[in-house]
Amino acid sequence: MNKKKMAAVTGALTAVLGVSLALGAVPAYADGIGVALSHGTGGTTGLAVHGSGSQVDWVKVSHGDGYPRNYCGFQAKFGGTLAGGSAYSTTYGWEAACVPLFTERSKSIVAKFKLGTNVWGQAYHDGEWTGGKPTVAIQ
Known part of the structure; x- marks a missing residue:
């Protein structure tokens, strides 16, 4: 490779590396959906997580057994x-009806x-916690 091409390649690499170093690592996110099998024929529990960086802003846990029921x-x-590094857990949304x-x-x-790490969700109904715990990675 001649000196002119070498200078061009070196300049391009320096520009790319400079931008990469200035931007830092790939941004983290706390956003995603997880689904796990749980009790019942075709039963699933779902977890939706919304946030940015490592911050979780809100979550939604859903559950269905795959057939019509109350x-x-x-x-x-x-x-x-x-x-x-400490553990976090919250139980919420009690509905007696x-x-x-x-x-x-x-x-x-x-x-x-x-x-x-992974965050997780779990559903409870009719006197028991579901077996499946969906997870979403905090990356």
Whole structure:
């Protein structure tokens, strides 16, 4: 390679590396959807997480057993590892009434979670916690 081409390649690499170093690592995110099989024929529990960086702003836990039925006494649980390393868990959305087909609960969280870990959700109805715990990675 001649000196002119070498200078052009070196200049381009320096520009790319300079921009990469200035921007830092790829941004983290706390945003995603997880689904886990749970009790019932075709039953699933879902977790939707919304946030940015390592901050989770809100979550939604949903549950359905795959066939029409009433869900009574529903609530949800969400948890994970906070940025400082301590465990976080909250149970929310108790509803004593019965609802048909499926159920879901949303909650504002607004907390920073540890990068490289998973947050999880779980549903409760009719006197028991579901077996499936969907997860979403905090990356």
